[in-house]
Amino acid sequence: MARDGESRSFRRKFCKLCFDKVERIDYKDDRRLTRFITDRGKIVPRRISGTCARHQSQITEAVKRARILALLPFTSEQYR
Amino acid sequence: MKLYETTVIYDPGLEEARVNEEVDRVTQAITQAGGEIAEVQRWGKRKLAYMIGKRRDGTYVHVKHKSPATLIAEMDRRFRLNEGILRHLTVVAPKESPKTEEPAKEGESSEKAAADGESAAVTV
Numbered sequence: 001m002a003r004d005g006e007s008r009s010f011r012r013k014f015c016k017l018c019f020d021k022v023e024r025i026d027y028k029d030d031r032r033l034t035r036f037i038t039d040r041g042k043i044v045p046r047r048i049s050g051t052c053a054r055h056q057s058q059i060t061e062a063v064k065r066a067r068i069l070a071l072l073p074f075t076s077e078q079y080r
Numbered sequence: 081m082k083l084y085e086t087t088v089i090y091d092p093g094l095e096e097a098r099v100n101e102e103v104d105r106v107t108q109a110i111t112q113a114g115g116e117i118a119e120v121q122r123w124g125k126r127k128l129a130y131m132i133g134k135r136r137d138g139t140y141v142h143v144k145h146k147s148p149a150t151l152i153a154e155m156d157r158r159f160r161l162n163e164g165i166l167r168h169l170t171v172v173a174p175k176e177s178p179k180t181e182e183p184a185k186e187g188e189s190s191e192k193a194a195a196d197g198e199s200a201a202v203t204v
Contacts, residue, residue, distance in 0.1 A: 024174055027171075028142070065171065067129075068167065068169050069087055069089065069140075069167060069169055070089065070128035070138065070166075070167060073130050074130060075130075077130065
């Protein structure tokens with residue numbers, strides 16, 4: 001199996017939040033936010049998630065607030 | 081006056097009556113200072129994403145209120161002194177807050193799987 005070149009399909013990334021027509025991301029909506037953090041608890045960068053700038057900055061703020069309220073982890077416990 | 085959202089996490093060991101008492105005290109303080117309560121949501125006992133002072137759960141209370149700015153600082157100070165409070169957060173509410181639904185809804189698992197697959201593809 002080819003590793004790099006052909007196996008990777010170049011599907012155009014799109015902002016899933018724009019697609020869902022999300023106006024505002026709420027820090028209380030931890031279900032939605034878990035889609036934008038890695039299993040280690042890091043915020044997924046735009047280059048990977050394909051989020052647009054507007055939504056990415058909303059995600060960042062919301063995740064940070066949710067972390068303060070212990071709705072989302074700062075880090076995954078098993079890696080500590 | 082701005083519209084604020086305050087979320088307080090109480091110690092899960094507190095009885096419901098105590099929590100109610102605490103919440104009443106907060107709402108009273110707001111109305112006394114000339115503010116008004118827009119909404120009080122009790123999320124109940126929830127699991128914390130990480131331990132706070134050896135606690136795994138917390139009793140969440142979420143209050144939307146209009147308050148004078150000076151009260152916010154005073155409330156913050158009182159919350160910090162209160163030992164029954166694990167965590168608190170006050171933020172300015174979004175201007176036209178469209179929905180005030182409680183969190184934990186619509187788990188679009190298929191989309192989540194797609195997003196996970198994508199991130200995995202890049203890291204591998």
